[in-house]
Amino acid sequence: MNSDEHTKQASDVSQIDNQKNYWKANLKLLAKLLVVWFTVSFGCGIILADWLDQFSVFGFKLGFWFAQQGAIYVFVALIFVYARQMKLLDRQFGVGDENDADQESQS
Amino acid sequence: MSTQMLTYLFVGLSFALYVGIAIWSRASSTKDFYVAGGGVHPLVNGMATAADWMSAASFISMAGIISFIGRDGSVYLLGWTGGYVLLALLLAPYLRKFGRFTVPDFIGERYYSQTARIVAVICLIFVSFTYVAGQMRGVGIVFSRFLEVEVSTGVIIGMAVVFMYSVLGGMKGITYTQVAQYCVLIFAYMVPAIFISIMITDNPIPQLGFGSEVNDGSGLSVLQKLDGVLLDLGFSAYTEGSKSTIDVFAITAALMFGTAGLPHVLVRFFTVPKVSDARLSAGYALAFIAILYTTAPAVASFARLNLVDTVHNTAYADAPEWFGNWESTGLIAWQDKNNDGIMQYGAGAALSPIKPSFDGNTGVHGERLLSNQPTESTNEVYIDRDIMVLANPEIAGLPGWVIALVAAGGVAAALSTAAGLLLVISSAISHDLLKKTLLPKITEKQELLYARMAAAVAVCIAGLFGIYPPAFVAQVVAFAFGLAAASLFPALLLGIFSKRANKEGAIAGMLVGLVFTFTYIAYFKFVAPELNNTEHWLWGISPEGIGTIGMLLNFAIAISVSRVTAKPPQSVEELVDNIRIPSGAKAATEH
Numbered sequence: 001m002n003s004d005e006h007t008k009q010a011s012d013v014s015q016i017d018n019q020k021n022y023w024k025a026n027l028k029l030l031a032k033l034l035v036v037w038f039t040v041s042f043g044c045g046i047i048l049a050d051w052l053d054q055f056s057v058f059g060f061k062l063g064f065w066f067a068q069q070g071a072i073y074v075f076v077a078l079i080f081v082y083a084r085q086m087k088l089l090d091r092q093f094g095v096g097d098e099n100d101a102d103q104e105s106q107s
Numbered sequence: 108m109s110t111q112m113l114t115y116l117f118v119g120l121s122f123a124l125y126v127g128i129a130i131w132s133r134a135s136s137t138k139d140f141y142v143a144g145g146g147v148h149p150l151v152n153g154m155a156t157a158a159d160w161m162s163a164a165s166f167i168s169m170a171g172i173i174s175f176i177g178r179d180g181s182v183y184l185l186g187w188t189g190g191y192v193l194l195a196l197l198l199a200p201y202l203r204k205f206g207r208f209t210v211p212d213f214i215g216e217r218y219y220s221q222t223a224r225i226v227a228v229i230c231l232i233f234v235s236f237t238y239v240a241g242q243m244r245g246v247g248i249v250f251s252r253f254l255e256v257e258v259s260t261g262v263i264i265g266m267a268v269v270f271m272y273s274v275l276g277g278m279k280g281i282t283y284t285q286v287a288q289y290c291v292l293i294f295a296y297m298v299p300a301i302f303i304s305i306m307i308t309d310n311p312i313p314q315l316g317f318g319s320e321v322n323d324g325s326g327l328s329v330l331q332k333l334d335g336v337l338l339d340l341g342f343s344a345y346t347e348g349s350k351s352t353i354d355v356f357a358i359t360a361a362l363m364f365g366t367a368g369l370p371h372v373l374v375r376f377f378t379v380p381k382v383s384d385a386r387l388s389a390g391y392a393l394a395f396i397a398i399l400y401t402t403a404p405a406v407a408s409f410a411r412l413n414l415v416d417t418v419h420n421t422a423y424a425d426a427p428e429w430f431g432n433w434e435s436t437g438l439i440a441w442q443d444k445n446n447d448g449i450m451q452y453g454a455g456a457a458l459s460p461i462k463p464s465f466d467g468n469t470g471v472h473g474e475r476l477l478s479n480q481p482t483e484s485t486n487e488v489y490i491d492r493d494i495m496v497l498a499n500p501e502i503a504g505l506p507g508w509v510i511a512l513v514a515a516g517g518v519a520a521a522l523s524t525a526a527g528l529l530l531v532i533s534s535a536i537s538h539d540l541l542k543k544t545l546l547p548k549i550t551e552k553q554e555l556l557y558a559r560m561a562a563a564v565a566v567c568i569a570g571l572f573g574i575y576p577p578a579f580v581a582q583v584v585a586f587a588f589g590l591a592a593a594s595l596f597p598a599l600l601l602g603i604f605s606k607r608a609n610k611e612g613a614i615a616g617m618l619v620g621l622v623f624t625f626t627y628i629a630y631f632k633f634v635a636p637e638l639n640n641t642e643h644w645l646w647g648i649s650p651e652g653i654g655t656i657g658m659l660l661n662f663a664i665a666i667s668v669s670r671v672t673a674k675p676p677q678s679v680e681e682l683v684d685n686i687r688i689p690s691g692a693k694a695a696t697e698h
Binding site for chain 2: 019022023026030033034037041042045046047053057058059060061064065067068069071072073075076078079080082083086087090095096097098
């Protein structure tokens with residue numbers, strides 16, 4: 001921990017930049033995923049639903065399917081994609097929590 | 108063995124399991140009691156969250172509601188699952204990193220204010236108590252029908268079981284019982300759904316059967332047939348909505364943002380070891396929830412089809428046994444308006460007043476006679492929507508053990524949610540109100556004792572609500588979401604994503620959101636129920652959806668008040684910087 005602390009102080013400025021960039025990348029990812037979230041639920045399931053109903057999938061009117069089935073599947077996928085992408089971001093910016101278990105045993 | 112014996116056996120065995128787990132997982136510290144020691148595996152937490160989340164409303168009522176309102180029922184399906192995306196992406200990981208015990212804890216620290224903490228406690232208690240009352244009613248319904256005991260006896264047994272594991276085990280006991288309860292409830296939900304899907308469409312997967320052809324040789328799909336049958340009876344088509352788009356939009360949004368702001372769900376994510384676990388755990392939770400939520404609309408359509416088939420144009424004398432069984436619970440009733448001895452089912456209310464009241468006599472066909480006035484409508488059958496899931500196995504003629512399983516599942520769903528709610532109420536009182544505000548000098552041991560006492564008191568109050576349900580309870584449960592969306596969600600979101608949000612903004616926002624939403628609901632539901640229609644609603648938004656407007660109001664006020672008042676202190680900016688970075692979560696759990 002002590003040697004870590006030393007390098008930390010030396011690179012304080014770049015550390016702050018790093019955190020800012022991490023946060024920006026995080027917000028960008030959130031924006032993308034929330035656009036999908038909005039599109040499948042409020043978009044396909046509600047606003048566009050009547051128009052989508054003219055198409056048919058698996059025996060459903062498409063708008064109805066999105067509202068009662070499809071959107072839910074997409075929601076599940078979105079969270080797993082988010083968890084995975086964030087793990088990559090954490091690693092890229094070196095802010096991950098992989099080593100936290102070790103810290104615990106040291107303290 | 109009779110169905111009743113099987114039901115006693117299944118419910119009894121499941122209770123023994125819950126109590127066994129409670130004794131095995133006793134809490135020995137406040138950290139155990141509030142957050143299960145903080146070391147719960149994300150998959151286990153996901154399963155516990157799913158049980159925590161899926162209440163009597165999801166298990167018993169949801170498919171029934173969808174069954175009767177068809178397409179408009181999408182608001183519940185979308186709202187109660189879509190909220191998890193917001194929870195996972197916007198709140199859970201950051202609150203986990205913050206790493207304390209309760210939701211008001213975060214609001215109190217982030218907005219450096221005891222007032223903000225107390226306002227959050229008030230919002231939390233308000234939301235959680237309206238919700239818990241509904242659970243106890245669910246336990247009562249299941250007991251009164253399946254075990255044929257008084258509703259109050261059922262509630263007391265349920266209270267005793269919840270008392271055992273929440274007072275002894277706290278979050279730790281609740282977590283592991285919820286895992287068991289998830290297994291019981293999902294099995295109990297899926298077995299009849301699969302049977303019925305096979306019966307109607309030959310497809311064993313309900314989600315696919317939902318879109319398949321009916322196996323009666325007509326070549327129509329389930330939904331086409333249902334649309335046709337309902338139109339013939341004078342209902343509107345199942346796949347067409349009757350609510351306005353703006354109202355559907357607002358209700359869905361209120362349910363979604365409310366879900367993300369529900370304290371008993373949020374606090375579950377405090378129990379996993381790391382930030383990355385919190386994200387993953389939310390994914391598992393929604394996956395477990397989605398199994399039930401994608402099955403429910405299928406069950407809804409099958410059940411409606413089955414019901415019409417079985418009841419409409421059937422002579423009462425030939426009616427299946429379940430009809431008589433459920434008549435005695437008051438969830439179904441028949442009034443022979445044209446004296447032909449045959450049940451005619453159709454659109455419109457069958458009775459006036461709507462709910463049946465039996466006068467104690469039986470008619471010539473053996474039906475229970477009603478003191479209600481007949482209505483103009485040709486419809487002779489009253490059906491409560493809560494019956495659809497509970498009676499579904501009987502309507503479909505499934506064996507006794509499936510019926511017993513549904514009873515155990517219904518109780519599991521109600522108890523798991525009740526326990527989760529009671530825990531957040533008791534920790535808000537012992538931790539936020541006592542330890543952090545009124546009695547800061549108490550030791551951890553005393554705090555734990557107070558936590559147990561608060562849990563015990565909360566169980567008793569919830570039980571009283573179950574035995575003597577205030578008339579407004581059933582109506583109010585759905586509004587817990589609107590209140591959560593309008594009060595807690597914006598404060599939590601701004602606390603993480605805006606460094607500029609300060610205590611003045613947060614407090615003003617929460618209060619305005621809560622008061623506005625509460626007033627709107629109370630006005631249309633209790634003060635002037637006769638005005639409760641589209642013409643009088645604000646922008647055509649019903650009381651169910653008004654939480655969305657309350658939330659926008661909260662955001663607008665919180666942001667503008669924060670702008671014109673002092674910036675939060677440096678230490679709070681550092682706190683926000685800290686929760687935005689996943690590393691170091693373990694260290695933060697120690698105060």
